[in-house]
Amino acid sequence: MKAIIQRVTKATVTVGEEQVSSIGRGLCVLLGISVEDTQKDADYLVRKILNLRLFEDENGRAWSKSVMDRDFEVLCVSQFTLQCILKGNKPDFHSAMPAELAQPFYNSILESMRSSYKPELIKDGEFGAYMQVTIQNDGPVTVELSSPSGPTDPKQLSKQEKQQQRKEKTRSKGPSESSREKGAQRSRQDPNASSGAEGDVSSEREP
Amino acid sequence: MKAIIQRVTKATVTVGEEQVSSIGRGLCVLLGISVEDTQKDADYLVRKILNLRLFEDENGRAWSKSVMDRDFEVLCVSQFTLQCILKGNKPDFHSAMPAELAQPFYNSILESMRSSYKPELIKDGEFGAYMQVTIQNDGPVTVELSSPSGPTDPKQLSKQEKQQQRKEKTRSKGPSESSREKGAQRSRQDPNASSGAEGDVSSEREP
Numbered sequence: 001m002k003a004i005i006q007r008v009t010k011a012t013v014t015v016g017e018e019q020v021s022s023i024g025r026g027l028c029v030l031l032g033i034s035v036e037d038t039q040k041d042a043d044y045l046v047r048k049i050l051n052l053r054l055f056e057d058e059n060g061r062a063w064s065k066s067v068m069d070r071d072f073e074v075l076c077v078s079q080f081t082l083q084c085i086l087k088g089n090k091p092d093f094h095s096a097m098p099a100e101l102a103q104p105f106y107n108s109i110l111e112s113m114r115s116s117y118k119p120e121l122i123k124d125g126e127f128g129a130y131m132q133v134t135i136q137n138d139g140p141v142t143v144e145l146s147s148p149s150g151p152t153d154p155k156q157l158s159k160q161e162k163q164q165q166r167k168e169k170t171r172s173k174g175p176s177e178s179s180r181e182k183g184a185q186r187s188r189q190d191p192n193a194s195s196g197a198e199g200d201v202s203s204e205r206e207p
Numbered sequence: 208m209k210a211i212i213q214r215v216t217k218a219t220v221t222v223g224e225e226q227v228s229s230i231g232r233g234l235c236v237l238l239g240i241s242v243e244d245t246q247k248d249a250d251y252l253v254r255k256i257l258n259l260r261l262f263e264d265e266n267g268r269a270w271s272k273s274v275m276d277r278d279f280e281v282l283c284v285s286q287f288t289l290q291c292i293l294k295g296n297k298p299d300f301h302s303a304m305p306a307e308l309a310q311p312f313y314n315s316i317l318e319s320m321r322s323s324y325k326p327e328l329i330k331d332g333e334f335g336a337y338m339q340v341t342i343q344n345d346g347p348v349t350v351e352l353s354s355p356s357g358p359t360d361p362k363q364l365s366k367q368e369k370q371q372q373r374k375e376k377t378r379s380k381g382p383s384e385s386s387r388e389k390g391a392q393r394s395r396q397d398p399n400a401s402s403g404a405e406g407d408v409s410s411e412r413e414p
Contacts, residue, residue: 002210002351004349004351006342019331029346030347030349032349048293048296051296052293052296052298053296053297053298054298061356063297063298066296077347079347079349081346081347081348081349081350082349082350082351084350084351086259089255089258089260089273090260090270091260091261091270091350115211125347129385130346131347132216132343133343133344133346133347134341134342134343134344135341135342135343135344136339136340136341136342137237137339137340137341137342138339139337139338139340140237140245140284140286140288140332140338140340141240141288141379142225142237142286142288142289143288143289143291143298144209144289144291144351145212145293157226167239178397
């Protein structure tokens with residue numbers, strides 16, 4: 001699972017003429033789920049997104065506070081194109097979890113974020129729709145995170161980081177596990193998940 | 208070197224009250240240079256950014272055309288925070304190339320893009336300034352690319368991809384190599400490049 005996290009002054013999602021979502025200061029998160037992702041990847045990224053210190057404190061000291069510390073908002077938008085493999089210059093999206101599996105899994109990730117923070121401060125796009133996502137990147141400040149079992153970025157997964165993962169916990173109130181695990185398990189078990197038989201995981205898949 | 212490439216309907220850069228840059232349809236590229244990057248990384252990413260097929264063709268067929276094929280624009284903004292290593296939840300930027308080396312290198316990358324395409328269609332932010340980068344992400348469509356010698360993403364560097372690299376070439380008109388190589392070599396040779404002695408590579412570094 002990959003997340004592109006942009007610190008924003010504001011961000012909106014428009015579908016056609018209609019604005020379907022908006023936030024003020026906070027984080028705009030573009031989230032790409034791979035066919036191999038499980039609940040563990042989701043838990044890691046939810047924890048990191050909510051706890052990452054990308055904001056200044058009240059004295060202006062940079063990199064001190066998380067989105068939760070500042071009571072800021074999160075706009076999360078599903079973005080399968082992050083699971084892109086280049087075949088020459090042509091993007092191939094067979095690594096992306098097929099939409100029918102990704103949608104319930106993605107919804108469970110949103111739920112997990114809401115129960116770990118304040119539900120009213122977690123906003124969403126419109127899964128699978130053709131959107132205009134307007135991001136006022138503040139700084140700019142952009143961080144790319146991959147979950148541990150996703151494509152391995154050795155820099156992002158130092159020994160220290162692994163230890164940290166074991167130690168730390170989000171302020172989780174324990175959201176319903178059943179639906180989230182189901183999504184994860186199905187993606188593991190579905191023999192067609194990475195076969196590319198479905199049109200929507202081929203490189204013809206539309207955003 | 209890491210690039211976050213967002214397909215945009217439009218994008219602007221504002222510093223204070225002043226709009227310093229803007230593009231219409233095209234790509235907004237956030238570019239993060241690491242202390243280890245050389246000219247080879249730059250060449251790879253310039254080639255990929257300009258040739259990546261993220262646009263539809265005249266018949267609406269998705270993933271067919273590159274930004275160059277469509278005569279669209281590129282807004283490139285330097286983004287050291289992409290070279291982020293998490294220490295727990297605190298971002299650490301010692302992997303980012305220090306600003307005094309990154310700036311000439313980054314400028315040479317822009318020059319390389321301009322000479323490989325149409326100079327007037329490559330726009331820039333303001334290196335090191337506190338900017339508001341407003342990105343109207345169209346789709347959304349976002350792709351993360353790492354250069355071959357950057358943090359290894361095995362999925363992005365398949366055998367096929369490596370072969371492709373050898374085969375393909377951008378429409379380069381052969382930009383001046385001297386300034387670009389200088390930037391790259393200096394970063395290799397500077398013994399302090401990753402020492403963190405400079406304030407601007409510590410986690411206190413501002414966007």
